[in-house]
Amino acid sequence: MKMISVQWKKIYFLLMKEFRYFFFSPVAYIFICIFLIALGWLYFSRFFLYNQLEMREFFNILPIVLSFVVPALTMGSFSEEFSSGSYETISTTTVSTLEIVFAKFLAATLFMYIALFPTLMYPITLAFLGELDFGPIIGGYIGSIFLIASLVSIGIFSSSLSKNQIISFIVALAISVVLCLILSLMKALIPPFLIDFIEFIDFSSRFSNIARGIIDLRDLVYFSFFSVIFLYLTYQNLELRKLA
């Protein structure tokens, strides 16, 4: 059995390199703008119809927006390096495969947190308008942290499958949309014996539980476990490439 060791120092350097790549190009800023505009528009176009001081609608929309946006962010993470050949250059240095996977995962996850950060102005603004129940909002943001990590791990895994970014994007999008949207819509059509299973893997019901302020440890563990599994699959997939 080969020892799998990870040096955090190397992950840090790889992470910084990924960050530099994100923020030294205009892509990151355009990306964040589109994300915020789409989210804000979808939320506020209905906000005044509800005429209620709450953010439930925001956290209903968020998983759907994320399941489109995260695959777009992660599609290049491995695909681009495969097609340019730089993956060979970097993987033959003393960094290990696992360190590369971790660094890419952390970089994309932290980037999404940064993109989500400006939305904190919504609850702050709402707080000026009247009495706001902060419980569900805090829950919603905690849930977002876990949801984003899971979606990024799906995106990273998809990106490790192909050197074609479009394929990576579509695979990640398909998995994310199924987990965040389709499964919950299909509940009525599903045979009863599958309901338990579907509810177990469904992202949206777990996320909306947290976003209602009910922070169940099982939901958090599920999201964490999900991320770990997909990162492990990414690692295995990259190791399998060596056997070609």
Place this chain on the structure above:
Amino acid sequence: MIEVKNLTKYYGDFLAVNSISFNIEKGEIVGLLGPNGAGKSTTIRMLTTYFAPTSGEIYINGYDIKENPTLVKKFIGYIPEASPLYSEMVVYDYLRFIANIQDVPQDQVEERIEFVVSKCGLTEMVYKKIGELSKGYRQRTGLAHAIIHNPPILILDEPTSGLDPNQIIEIRELIKELGKEKTVLLSSHILSEVQATCNRVIIINKGSIVADGPTNELLKGSFDSERFIIKIKTKDSCESIKSRLSGIEGIYGCEVFDGELKEISLNVARKEGIEEKIYTSIKSTDWILYEFRKEIQTLEQIFKQLTMEED
């Protein structure tokens, strides 16, 4: 330093590398020579842990590559063909990043960057984006990448491919210079390149080693025949030229092509002083000599000879 035993690689059903074995000692500059698709890159990628072999063993500095991949990579400076680097990064930032992940101690990072930049002639390019560099400078950056952590072994895949003649000469000089302190393994499909830089050559074809030995011996000595091309202006008939030259001792094949200038192709047994004999023979006639040269053997010819010898 590098020990390879019965290394084999299949891609599906396709046998890319067929049970090759060789040893590379400290201080050697070895050229892995072969036509495209011979298995050079595959071999190199197995040595650098990018590919796992189907079977066989590789030892770097005495360590088994399968059991200590991360440790082994410390000893190797490697740059893949065409130097795929992060084109959006500035040369300095890139080298700093590589120095960091290659475990160069923090207090030596600046010093190492300065050293490799001056060694690879990158001084004026330090603050340019890699994507904006010419191919030659890109290749230099690749070499800087490979030597930044001062590895004892340098592995280069087609280091001069896609460069113009001046850049090729510069990169070769650089490799020779680096080869003074390091063990170098480079691959190439260009014979003259290996002749110019390497002191040992391993010729590989269709996944197998067809020859392995010191460069000058292998590319000159082991072939017992040479070909001369002579161009003359004369009124003599082809037959009379042929009969005259065939008479010289050591010539066993002579072809004459008619034309304004008569072109003669001579197959000659390798022997000291044969040029002199041919020249003396020509001098005694009224032929006007336009050209007299030894034909440089191409890789294809060498392959033909080597594979025929094996058959």
